Amino acid sequence: MSEFELKPAALPTMAQRLSLRVLQLVGWRVLFRPLPGPRGIMVIYPHTSNWDFPIGLLCKWALDLPLRFLAKDTLFKTPVLGKWLRAIGGEPVERGTPSGTIKTQAVRMNAADFYWMGITPEGTRAYRPNWKSGFYHLALEAKVPLVLVYFDYASKTLGMVDHVVLTGDQETDMAAIRKGFDGHKGLYPQNAAPIVLAERRAEPRE
Numbered sequence: 001m002s003e004f005e006l007k008p009a010a011l012p013t014m015a016q017r018l019s020l021r022v023l024q025l026v027g028w029r030v031l032f033r034p035l036p037g038p039r040g041i042m043v044i045y046p047h048t049s050n051w052d053f054p055i056g057l058l059c060k061w062a063l064d065l066p067l068r069f070l071a072k073d074t075l076f077k078t079p080v081l082g083k084w085l086r087a088i089g090g091e092p093v094e095r096g097t098p099s100g101t102i103k104t105q106a107v108r109m110n111a112a113d114f115y116w117m118g119i120t121p122e123g124t125r126a127y128r129p130n131w132k133s134g135f136y137h138l139a140l141e142a143k144v145p146l147v148l149v150y151f152d153y154a155s156k157t158l159g160m161v162d163h164v165v166l167t168g169d170q171e172t173d174m175a176a177i178r179k180g181f182d183g184h185k186g187l188y189p190q191n192a193a194p195i196v197l198a199e200r201r202a203e204p205r206e
Contacts, residue, residue, distance in 0.1 A: 003161045006030040006062060019061035023158075030059050031159045035116065039109050040144040041135050042067065042118040042160070043177065044151075045195070046186030048125050052151050056118070057088065059158050069118040091117075102134065106142035118149065122193045133197040136173070139166050148180040153187045170197065 006029070008017040023030065044056070060067050066089065073092035076082035082092075109115045121131035139146055148162040162180035166173045178195045186192050 003031050003033040006032055011062065011064075013064065016062050016064050019058045023055065023058045023062065027156045028055060029157055030062065031157060031161050032063070033161045033163070035065075035147060036145045036163045036165075038113060039115045039142070040117075040147060041139050042116060042147045042149045043135055044118050044120045044149045045122065045181055046151065046184070046189070046192035047120040047122050048186035048188040048191040049151075049153075050125070051187060052125075055151065055158060056149075059160075060089070065116070066114060067116050067118060070120075102138050102141050105138055109138075109142045109144060116147075125188075125191060127191045128193045130196045130198040131193055133199070136166070136170070136197060140168060146177070148177065150181055150184040151186055152184040154185050157184075159184070 006020055008020050008024075011017045011020060020030070044052075056069075068089040068091055070093045071085060071090045075085060076090070076092040109117070119135040121133075121135050122128060123132045135146075146164040146166065147160055148164065150157075150159045152159065164173065164176050164180065174195060174197060181195060
């Protein structure tokens, strides 16, 4: 299926139309292509600003899809904030968690009828020299596709258009990911990490 721009008149509910109109009021548009299946990972890049979160959340509400996202576990320890984050699809993750949990997460994904998880592979809004590799190994383990989600502040476009099915050849896969994100700039382009995977930590023995 081809991509299309979300329009308020095409959305079925008032809540969806309101969310999209708020985005449009601040100058943003959403380009969307139907998801390539019931489960997968949304790779969100570049993530250089706090504004990415409310823009992304409004997009989620406009689509009215039960999309999930990872956030650091400390945010969930405040009762009110933690409850709200869970209500909007947030799931806590401990920074520095051993990569063995990838297998657990893959089982959880494949046990659900619908499970799309948004991940920011940079892991921070500040500059870092590479991407964290967890999303890549999770997609391979769960055998799910990627949707590349970009925030392009120059054109004020949130894009969910390009899909990538991983081959397991890291060089080939990362080239496809780089191509999908090419030309899209975050609010602070100097803080965007190069699209290169960090080396994976060895999994702990059971």
